[in-house]
Amino acid sequence: MPGRCGLSGPELPGDVRQQLVSHLRAEATALLGGAAGAVRVVELTAGDCSVRVELPAPVAATSTVAEGNANGVTITAPAPQDGPEHHGVRAPLVGTFYRRPAPEADAFVQVDDVIEAGQTLGIVEAMKLMNEIKSDRAGRVVAIHPTDGQMVEFGEILVDLAVADGN
Numbered sequence: 001m002p003g004r005c006g007l008s009g010p011e012l013p014g015d016v017r018q019q020l021v022s023h024l025r026a027e028a029t030a031l032l033g034g035a036a037g038a039v040r041v042v043e044l045t046a047g048d049c050s051v052r053v054e055l056p057a058p059v060a061a062t063s064t065v066a067e068g069n070a071n072g073v074t075i076t077a078p079a080p081q082d083g084p085e086h087h088g089v090r091a092p093l094v095g096t097f098y099r100r101p102a103p104e105a106d107a108f109v110q111v112d113d114v115i116e117a118g119q120t121l122g123i124v125e126a127m128k129l130m131n132e133i134k135s136d137r138a139g140r141v142v143a144i145h146p147t148d149g150q151m152v153e154f155g156e157i158l159v160d161l162a163v164a165d166g167n
Helices: 014-034
Strands: 003-005 041-046 049-054 064-068 074-078 086-090 095-098 120-126 129-134 139-144 150-152 157-162
Touching (some): 014 041, 120 139
Antiparallel strands (some): 120 129
8 A cells, every 4th residue: 555745835743644644544444445336446635645455356265164064063054145145244455353342342243143234244454443333134144154263355255154145
């Protein structure tokens, strides 16, 4: 995420320039995280300082779901893909995924929880900003892919939902 300040006009002190670029980066990241569609590029300018954020095209996530059987053996199967019965809630930005609001708190959701549209599923921290990840559909949590504190990429499936008809 490059940031630069031009040299035309009066010279800003180094710390002011750095604060301005950092602020622009945070704003660009927040804009990308809050976008309703598939925004991949944001460029912000303040005076002679600018920041351009460009995200790579999302790559199909390949993950697995582990299930235990009666013998305690773990079987790994492909994770459900988006479709009429399954929906993957994807990361809207790059950052660190947290399953709970605080280290000592309960997780927002667990596997097999029935959730409603708009319910918080986790948090992605990016540039010290906490971004709540909310479900856009009602359904039952089938899998939670990242572990608590794991880095996630833009477009990565965070939570798989089994959705009911009409959701």
